[in-house]
Every structure is written in structure tokens, then in C-alpha cells.
Amino acid sequence: MPKHTRKTQRAAKISTKKKRDGLHRRAAVFAPWRLEFVLGPKDSACFLCEAARVPDGDEAAWKKLLLLHRDEHALIIMNRYPYTGGHLLVAPRRHTHELPALSEPESQSFWEQTRLCVDVLGRVMKMQGCNVGMNLGKAAGAGIADHLHMHAIPRWVGDTNFWPVIGGVHTVPVALDKLWDEMRPAFLPR
Numbered sequence: 001m002p003k004h005t006r007k008t009q010r011a012a013k014i015s016t017k018k019k020r021d022g023l024h025r026r027a028a029v030f031a032p033w034r035l036e037f038v039l040g041p042k043d044s045a046c047f048l049c050e051a052a053r054v055p056d057g058d059e060a061a062w063k064k065l066l067l068l069h070r071d072e073h074a075l076i077i078m079n080r081y082p083y084t085g086g087h088l089l090v091a092p093r094r095h096t097h098e099l100p101a102l103s104e105p106e107s108q109s110f111w112e113q114t115r116l117c118v119d120v121l122g123r124v125m126k127m128q129g130c131n132v133g134m135n136l137g138k139a140a141g142a143g144i145a146d147h148l149h150m151h152a153i154p155r156w157v158g159d160t161n162f163w164p165v166i167g168g169v170h171t172v173p174v175a176l177d178k179l180w181d182e183m184r185p186a187f188l189p190r
């Protein structure tokens with residue numbers, strides 16, 4: 001057998017093994033952090049601060065910003081550049097990049113809202129798993145390095161490039177609007 005054929009066969013074997021082991025999928029899990037960095041807002045305005053300031057009760061403004069929930073110290077917003085449908089961000093209302101700088105009430109609210117995200121994603125999105133985590137600082141891959149935020153990314157088995165079909169729509173911006181409509185009631189007091 002010619003040398004180059006053996007090489008090709010070996011490469012194909014490795015590629016199959018990688019696929020079987022799900023290595024390609026595991027690599028994809030970490031793609032959103034880079035995607036956010038590439039596609040993130042380039043202007044100087046901080047959209048998390050904007051979400052922190054928008055008036056209570058202005059549902060149209062909340063929807064425009066994809067803001068889902070807020071209390072005195074922290075907020076929950078949909079990621080405009082999601083990896084999967086339902087990719088949420090939790091942020092303190094105060095503009096800070098320092099996790100240790102959060103006060104006790106801010107820390108409590110930050111964690112409570114993260115817990116709430118996981119609860120709502122389970123109920124509304126019927127997720128089967130969730131990636132929850134933070135990238136602190138540019139060196140760690142933070143897209144918005146100046147304003148601390150937690151990611152909550154719902155996952156389904158075999159969900160590489162998964163986008164749930166909502167109202168028969170696959171287009172991301174439209175789906176974000178529809179997803180906001182689906183999720184917003186779940187964050188209102190029951």
C-alpha cells in the first residue's frame with residue numbers, strides 16, 4: 001500500500017475516534033466565549049449598565065435590551081450573541097470587573113439570580129444540562145471584560161449548533177425576540 005494512502009487511512013481513523021469520543025463537541029462548548037469576544041459590542045457604551053438603568057415597568061425597553069429580570073443588586077439578560085438558544089448572562093447592576101469587590105448583598109443577589117436562571121432554563125427550555133461559569137479578565141477570554149458577568153448556557157444531549165425551533169423560526173435575531181416572550185413570564189413573581 002502506498003505510504004500516502006496509509007496516512008490518509010490513519011487520519012480518517014483518528015477523525016472517527018475523535019468524533020466518537022465527542023472531542024469535537026467538547027471543543028465547541030468553549031467556542032461561545034471566543035464568539036462573544038469577536039462579536040461583542042465595540043462601542044464604549046456598556047449594555048449591562050444600560051440594562052441596569054432602564055426604568056422598571058417599561059416592557060418594550062426591557063425587550064429591546066433582552067432584559068429578563070432585575071432586583072436591587074443584579075440583573076439577568078439574554079446574550080445577544082448566544083451559543084445556544086437561552087444563553088443568559090447574570091451581572092451585578094454596579095459597573096465593576098472585580099468579583100472580590102462585590103458587597104455581601106451583591107454577592108447574594110448575583111448567586112441567587114444565577115440559581116434562578118438555571119431554574120427557569122429547566123422549566124422553559126427543558127434543558128438537560130447547563131454550563132455555568134465566568135471568564136474574569138481579557139486574558140481569561142472575557143468578551144466584556146469591564147463588567148462582571150456569569151454565563152448560563154443550556155445544553156441538550158447532542159446539541160452542537162443546536163437552536164430550538166420557536167414559532168418555526170430559526171433566524172437568531174427573531175428567535176431572540178420570541179425567546180424573550182417565552183422566558184419573561186417565567187421570571188415574574190408567581
Ligand SMILES: [Zn+2]
Binds near residue numbers: 049050147
Ligand atoms: Zn457596565
